[in-house]
Amino acid sequence: MAEITGKSSVAGIGCLLIFLGLxxxxxxxxxxxxIIGPLILWPLGxxxxxxxxxxxxxxxxxxxxxxxxxxxxxxxxxxxxxLRRWVTFYxxxxx
Numbered sequence: 001m002a003e004i005t006g007k008s009s010v011a012g013i014g015c016l017l018i019f020l021g022l023x024x025x026x027x028x029x030x031x032x033x034x035i036i037g038p039l040i041l042w043p044l045g046x047x048x049x050x051x052x053x054x055x056x057x058x059x060x061x062x063x064x065x066x067x068x069x070x071x072x073x074x075x076x077x078x079x080x081x082x083l084r085r086w087v088t089f090y091x092x093x094x095x
Contacts, residue, residue, distance in 0.1 A: 002063040002081045004071055014056025021048030 009015070024045030031037030059068040066078030076083055 001084055002061050002076060002079070003084050004068060004073070005060050005062045006071075007058055007060050009056045012056065014052045014054075017048050017052030017055060019052075021045045021050075021052060024048060 022045065024041045028037040028041030028045060031041065059071050059073075060066065061068060061076040061078060061081070061083065063081055064076060064079040066076055068076070068083075073083055075081070
């Protein structure tokens with residue numbers, strides 16, 4: 001019986017979105033006395049950072065490594081094995 005494992009990436013579109021979010025936060029800090037900084041750049045930077053974190057995390061089957069659509073999948077679409085409900089992130093198990 002296979003497990004659902006959580007994977008993450010430090011390269012790719014997620015890293016790019018986090019970097020752009022941090023750049024927007026820094027530009028917002030530099031333009032703190034104008035309207036553009038606090039009202040536009042800070043929310044945009046926070047949103048881009050959260051979207052980047054979400055884009056860099058995904059779930060995989062522990063046997064074949066196929067990406068899964070979510071943690072509630074019961075059967076792996078790649079190897080057709082039954083998946084347990086435990087999700088493993090870096091050795092830690094959680095439901």
